[in-house]
Amino acid sequence: MIRIPVQTPSQSYEVLIERGLLRTAATALRDLIPGNGRSFVLTAPPVQKRWAGVLHKSFAKDGRKVDVIVMPDGERSKTLAELEKLAGKLVNLGADRRSVLLALGGGVVGDVGAFLASVFMRGIPVVQIPTTLLAQVDSAIGGKTGVNLKAGKNLLGTFHQPLAVLVDPEVLSTLPEREYRSGLFEAMKYGVIRNPAIFSLMESQRDALLRRNGAVLEQLIADCIRVKADVVSRDERESGERRILNFGHTIGHALEAETNYRRLLHGEAVGWGMIAASLIGAEMGVTGPATTERIIALVQRYGPLPKIKVDGKRIMKRLASDKKTVGGVPHFILPTAIGEVEVVNKVPPRLVVEMVRKIGAFGS
Numbered sequence: 001m002i003r004i005p006v007q008t009p010s011q012s013y014e015v016l017i018e019r020g021l022l023r024t025a026a027t028a029l030r031d032l033i034p035g036n037g038r039s040f041v042l043t044a045p046p047v048q049k050r051w052a053g054v055l056h057k058s059f060a061k062d063g064r065k066v067d068v069i070v071m072p073d074g075e076r077s078k079t080l081a082e083l084e085k086l087a088g089k090l091v092n093l094g095a096d097r098r099s100v101l102l103a104l105g106g107g108v109v110g111d112v113g114a115f116l117a118s119v120f121m122r123g124i125p126v127v128q129i130p131t132t133l134l135a136q137v138d139s140a141i142g143g144k145t146g147v148n149l150k151a152g153k154n155l156l157g158t159f160h161q162p163l164a165v166l167v168d169p170e171v172l173s174t175l176p177e178r179e180y181r182s183g184l185f186e187a188m189k190y191g192v193i194r195n196p197a198i199f200s201l202m203e204s205q206r207d208a209l210l211r212r213n214g215a216v217l218e219q220l221i222a223d224c225i226r227v228k229a230d231v232v233s234r235d236e237r238e239s240g241e242r243r244i245l246n247f248g249h250t251i252g253h254a255l256e257a258e259t260n261y262r263r264l265l266h267g268e269a270v271g272w273g274m275i276a277a278s279l280i281g282a283e284m285g286v287t288g289p290a291t292t293e294r295i296i297a298l299v300q301r302y303g304p305l306p307k308i309k310v311d312g313k314r315i316m317k318r319l320a321s322d323k324k325t326v327g328g329v330p331h332f333i334l335p336t337a338i339g340e341v342e343v344v345n346k347v348p349p350r351l352v353v354e355m356v357r358k359i360g361a362f363g364s
């Protein structure tokens, strides 16, 4: 078992990684979940069907009971209304302040579950059991929770660090191909911002990773989690260093919004965002040509990305009003080398418009 510590001012916890961990989850959690409290699993139908039984059995073997609560699948259920319904279900099932919530699913279940746990009876612990690659390497770690408003994504939320994060790479075997690849783009991000070994592993082991080879995948996941854990430990509330995790996300988020969250999966938008950031970096003289080429080539080898047709000016407008933009000036995370980035807030708007046009013409 690989154990990676996360130490933030509000809580210290571990990310446990092991193939088959879901089957022994109850044992792994034995010392963390108080004997007198009850456990509730929150999940969504695609994961419930395939994996909730495994988790349930592991608790049964350990002589403990869990209740399973199911929420509707997908981004559209990341709402306050859904959160309220789930809270009602918890109350009806007899949950109290000693209860623990286990969020078993992708980033949606993780974000809603952690938000719910953070406010239920003024806060109960949450254990993250991420089942998408994106959730395993990113959203389950770091304590950000949230739901969407009509006005935008993740506009309501809290910080609520989990009690523990259990990562079982085996659960990825049932993940749809596109979701899986989408997570790989997020993994690539960690290679560019911090760890060149992740980037090289993805360059040399593409076929094994696409086949979801157990050992290689486990290594990739662990390496990515080490980066996320380290960054979050140093900057829990995203006042400084944590911003580097937004590499590829400045333009990525704007592309997702501009295409109404229908055309691109999040990781695919990040794929386009990483290409755009590298091109912007090259134009600004921040990113060397060899680095730019390597990044673009690697994104494309894990593609294809759905083609996009968007107006650069509209993207620029969205960037100026993004919730992460301070004073109307968007910040960009630009690579200086593979494994190193710089935060730049002096990117001329016309360059953004031009690069968005360029990625729109990619591959044609």
Ligand SMILES: NC(=O)c1ccc[n+]([C@@H]2O[C@H](COP(=O)([O-])OP(=O)(O)OC[C@H]3O[C@@H](n4cnc5c(N)ncnc54)[C@H](O)[C@@H]3O)[C@@H](O)[C@H]2O)c1
Pocket: 044, 045, 046, 047, 050, 073, 074, 075, 078, 105, 106, 107, 108, 109, 111, 131, 132, 134, 135, 138, 139, 140, 141, 142, 143, 144, 145, 146, 153, 154, 171, 172, 173, 174, 175, 176, 179, 266
């Ligand atoms: N809190 C954070 O720091 C943070 C960071 C990044 C993203 N997010 C959030 O994460 C969300 C996206 O998460 P996601 O990409 O995991 O999407 P998701 O949770 O919607 O999962 C994608 C799909 O895969 C299904 N699925 C999950 N695991 C499966 C499995 N093992 N087998 C078969 N199907 C499975 C899900 O039910 C869903 O249909 C967004 O809402 C985003 O805002 C949060």
Ligand SMILES: [Zn+2]
Pocket: 138, 186, 249, 266, 270
């Ligand atoms: Zn992301």
